[in-house]
Amino acid sequence: MSKKHPYQGLPTYQFWKEEPGIENPNQFDPVTKKSFLIDKTDAVVTAGSCFAQHVARYLNRSGFNHFIAETAHPMFFPVIAEKFNYGMFSARYGNIYTARQLKQLLQRTYGEFEPIEIGWTSRDEKSIVDPFRPQIQPGGFVSESELLADRQYHFESIRTAIEQMDVFVFTLGLTECWIDQRDGAVYPLAPGVAGGVYNPENVKFHNFQHKEVIDDLLDALNYIREKNPAVKFILTVSPVPLNATAEDRHVFVSTTLSKSILRIAAEEASQQLNQCDYFPSYEIITSPYSQGRYFGPDRRNVNEAGVAHVMRLFLKHYGGVATVQNESVENEPIQEAKTELELEQQAFDILCDEEAISNQ
């Protein structure tokens, strides 16, 4: 029997009004397809913008094998290792905001690209800062030589991670960046913000167009597959809005464009590559079903309830983990929510290079 119309018989998730999240935001689940499962023994490598740190943190907690290739020397107290950003991601690369940054990191790791800039002088002029991870080392490096020695260990660790991982989870964060005109090197932060000297002759602002992001992302993922053909990918887009835009327009307008481009790039990559999924953390946090409850007091950072929702679905769909459902956020008393936010602040300090940007 033929259909009355083409929507007849389609799954309920394709229809807005059928979404249980309308009544109970906590039940909102936009994950409808996946190409693979993550086994508890699978080595999972994480990278990307600040939001990726939450993914890493939950993987660490939930019994999955979050593969930490770059470890602190065992003599250090965990509190010191954390302070120096060991274990935040699989290697100490800090936030990787743009697809170009990921691509160049891979090229640098395998000796195919050597940027002109080695180290920047810190803002207090007492130490050396790594231009490609400017806030990774509290107090900076004592010399360029020390930075290079650390970088050598860092690159060895990344190579280990790339070649031994089973799953790579990458969170796309930004399209805006600063490019060194001399060699095309991309910096996560403009020189002068957390170190270095801003020289407009050498460093120019660039806002990647969607074609550039797609190309960079595909180049990076294909590069990884060359080194590790069996690796599976999960791509996400950070729901955290831009902290600042260098475009002459409102920061939220820039945010919308940036996130749209990243979402298209993730879609394109997931369609072109096998075993490459898009995971909708962006949608979980920003959808109207969530009623804006997943943003912190600054309306930018994602709160613990939002991260928990994202990761509950991530573990449910990819880990096959049947977790206890969180209580409905709809019924959460406001006072309790505030207290929880305060606790969150203490519970985890995430490294967000972008937050260093201000107009001061």
Add this chain to the structure above:
Amino acid sequence: MNVSKIKNILIIGMSHSWSLINAATQNRNRFNGEHIQFKNEDFIEYDYEKYLDFQVDHKLAFTELDAALLSIFGNEHNSFGLFEKQVPFSLFNKTCDFNASDNPTRRHFVPREMLKQQMKLILEKRNTFLILNALKKQFLTKPCYFICTPPPIADENHILKFENYYPGRPTNQIAPRQLRLECYRLHCEILAEACDLIDMPFLQSPVEAADTDGFLKETYWQDDPIHANSKYGQLVLSQIERLL
């Protein structure tokens, strides 16, 4: 400068203070030395402020004080740098660009600032900075100097002679000399910064006690792997004499 008057000095310290105590004893014509000996455990077992109050008041009753010399918490660098760790590590020097280890490729690289923070945390856990503050309060009207711990001994053979000094440690695990020196410098840096914060003068190790590389000269070695002798103590007391 008055060098003829005998100086009343109170030496407050742990193991490294013996070089000063012995030097003062050998120079009674120049120094009237009293001392208070502490061990790390003293600050764990007691309410350290009350304990310090009691000890210092007790000693001050004997004499009119010219200077208090603090020689405390001087061994932390040895816990990092004297013996090789199970995973050997390498460290960079602050001023020169050399890798402070023999063979960096087989070593776990450790950022200098990170090791500094770790050492600082250990000193904090031992109440070092609170104790410094408490002692500073004790001597508000009297000169009070923090005496830098003596430099490390470079000669491995000397260290190896004292295999029973650290029971259970295989004696073939002495760390490379440059690593030992750099851990020492880091330790001194932390203590000097802490003293600076409370306006307590930090007296650097006498220049003449060190060889050109910065290690303790043989003539100042004590009969053990890490301490300096009374000749070294005399150098420090001469520094003090010049300051008073």
